[in-house]
Amino acid sequence: MNNNNGNFIKICVCGEGGVGKTSFLNRVINNVFDEEAELTKGVEFFNKKIQMSHHGKVYDLIFWDFGGQDRFRKLLLNFVDGSSVAVFLFDMTRFSTLDKLEEWMSILFESGNIPLLILGAKEDQVDEKGKASFTEMLETITDSNDQVFGHLLISNKTGFNIDKALDMIIEKLNDS
Template identity: 35%
Template sequence: MADYVLKICLLGDGNVGKTSIVYRYIENRFSRDFKSTLGVNLLKKKVILTEGENAGKICSIQIWDLGGQNAYRKLRKLYLEGSQGALVVFDVTSQSSFDHLDDWIESLIEIRGDKVPMILIGNKIDLEANRVINEMQVQKYADKYNMPIKFTSAATGEKVETAFIELIQNIIETI
């Protein structure tokens, strides 16, 4: 039996790597052949915390991977209801995915309030040669919402697990 049952949402434009991040975390695998998420993809994982005062506690994590296409905008309220935290993902090689972050974050805040734990994820750092978003821009943006940042690569797995664990711990601190 789980000590905590948590609902986490992944937010961000289509093709930023949300589904790849989820599968890297859940199954430790990566595929370049994922299709765009239609609506929402729901996955679960059981996590045993290993650090801090909650070490040994079991968390049942429900991960809601929201489709990033505009067609699913009307469904956001339904998907975000009850979420306790979010990974807000952009692609470091896509200026437009970074420019659209406010829309995603404002949707979450409108539905869940401004105290919901969020982590800003700059994904695809393995594509450094194509990077268009620098760390100073990201830090300035994260400061606006007072949220931590993780730069990840779903392809290599870099910092994917640490992003989820940090978010889980942040959520538990607010419960």
Template identity: 35%
Template sequence: MPENLDSDLNTESGKQVRQIKKKVLILGEGGVGKTTLLYRYVNKVFLDSTKMTIGSDFFVKKLKTIDEQYENRLTLLLWDFAGQERFRFILKDYTKGAEGVILVFDLVRYNTLQKLFNWIDILKEGGVWGNPDVKFYLVGSKRDLVPGNEQAIPTDIIEDFKKEFNIDSYFETSARDGTGIEDLFRTVAKSLIAQEDQK
């Protein structure tokens, strides 16, 4: 089991070093919090306001995990795509080479879950959806807004969505307080390294 996530990359484990780069797409409607989620993960801070992403943005996160055989030095190339419809024409060009896809919706805006159907259609067109070499993760954002909120999406609706699209990995996150973000990306890192082991 991987350990020592976020450790100093210069530490020597005495094991063979394996350099791994993985491209991960982060998709979802505008305003669901994709950029703030990534900013919280990469920079450990909450951005109270962000400018609308134009086209795409790009984050890099370097991790180290040690398993029985390797010291894995994993570079996550995190592509943050604009949620606005007018930018989607570029998406198919960027999907090539992706080995992970994070689908994000807002836990208190039902339409953002419904609109993931459109994103999945784009992934199908790009040959990504249904590809056994690509890992998929569903993320409900803004968990901090759920308690007592009548707009919160019922759990059974989220469960139905997961079953319909056969998505096992589901996380609820909050960029504001950090809930679930480390768990999400720890799972992403572990599954992408396991994917490398199977090659």
């Protein structure tokens, strides 16, 4: 497992403002959804202890939740180094947030070969045709970029695919 200090594993969570990064982490860590979640200013930290079967140790996953506004983007360049995995979230109800993926990827990959998981949030607010369209786009992105190890549509509100997203992150860490 690369880029961890002791039993701490750094995971960078990024994407545009208001896409659901903090809600995703609240669901992962506490299994709660807060309709009134505020935009992250700068960076916030979330911690989850896990036991990784392959390594047989307990690890602290330290999620770095980066504010998505332009003024905070420069922080990402300074703090992404040392991340074992990055997670990019976009809002499926605002296509423009997926358009920014390439910009975020260039920032992330400037710091090295950080494996990336792409999550489409607010799955519960999109019809089946929209879900199929996003899935097709994400498959193309995943197939064309070696650093992208997966994609998933999630709902922070209902909890849909949240455990699966965490499982994908853990599986990637186990492979490292």
